[in-house]
């Protein structure tokens with residue numbers, strides 16, 4: 001056996017553990033409908049929470065931008081990739097989240113993997129929620145700082161770790177909305193702990209930006225920590241491929257921290273800038289998000305969340321409860337139904353698929369072992385009847401065992 005033969009054996013082991021991931025070719029139809037491998041499906045798998053990915057205003061902005069800027073950005077933002085569109089977007093993002101400055105990146109993964117090592121290094125200390133997104137974890141590893149992982153949302157544990165840590169530079173890292181559980185961090189407490197222990201905070205609001213707070217200004221705005229109340233020690237990061245419906249990410253915060261990241265973040269310096277056509281579509285998305293239409297979309301989404309929870313929460317349906325399936329306690333459009341076993345979660349996913357519904361099963365290592373789940377993602381593009389169909393189908397599958 002050579003090293004090359006190992007790959008076959010290891011792929012077979014991976015398959016035997018029901019962990020093989022399979023991609024599906026999708027073509028968007030309208031709303032939350034997709035053609036998946038040639039078949040029309042109702043999808044609950046997208047992070048396009050406000051249904052903006054196919055919005056006419058965003059499409060029109062792209063068409064106009066292509067005429068002005070062409071397609072590619074040509075180089076890093078440090079060289080020639082910093083278009084007028086990208087500059088305008090940064091100013092508008094900072095204004096929208098009510099923080100002094102913002103830096104626009106081509107992807108969220110690259111942002112987090114790279115800003116953490118820009119902030120801390122060997123000899124420094126990181127405090128990281130156990131359920132933080134993979135790209136934050138990778139950023140921690142790349143930094144070579146010492147990492148203290150605290151149990152999910154256990155801020156007493158965080159406080160004890162902060163008190164015991166002698167390092168001068170301490171960075172607390174947390175998702176604002178946890179991507180596989182849908183729950184929201186206690187941001188006000190995290191920030192007050194940072195103040196007490198002279199630490200910085202990096203908050204990843206990938207799943208709250210556009211949804212939480214007045215006009216969707218995000219998780220920090222929702223707890224009143226923006227504008228004149230903004231903390232000098234908080235960096236706010238959010239992605240632009242979820243509620244904003246496009247792609248990319250940004251970091252916003254105090255001038256000197258953002259300037260430091262501009263100087264020191266390798267994925268900013270050494271990567272081709274996002275093309276202006278994306279920046280222009282994002283500017284159009286921001287205008288929708290902050291408008292009355294944005295409020296209507298958020299209100300509709302809330303009504304869908306309430307409807308799903310009425311149908312699936314513990315106590316709502318005897319068969320769901322008897323099957324041991326449990327809807328997690330989430331106020332956001334991420335509504336995970338925990339099945340537990342990997343193979344069982346795949347069977348439920350398949351049962352829904354046979355009924356024309358696509359809800360992805362999420363398995364370890366994305367979630368802890370024994371908590372395989374269906375990650376139901378709701379979107380303003382859904383209708384009440386779509387949610388009703390999902391609830392009925394899940395109840396039927398639970399009854400069938």
Ligand SMILES: *Cc1c(COP(=O)(O)O)cnc(C)c1O
Nearest residue numbers: 107108109133179204206239248
């Ligand atoms: C999606 C996501 C990212 C990565 O962002 P991309 O733009 O998709 O690379 C980062 N953090 C969290 C919490 C996410 O859910």
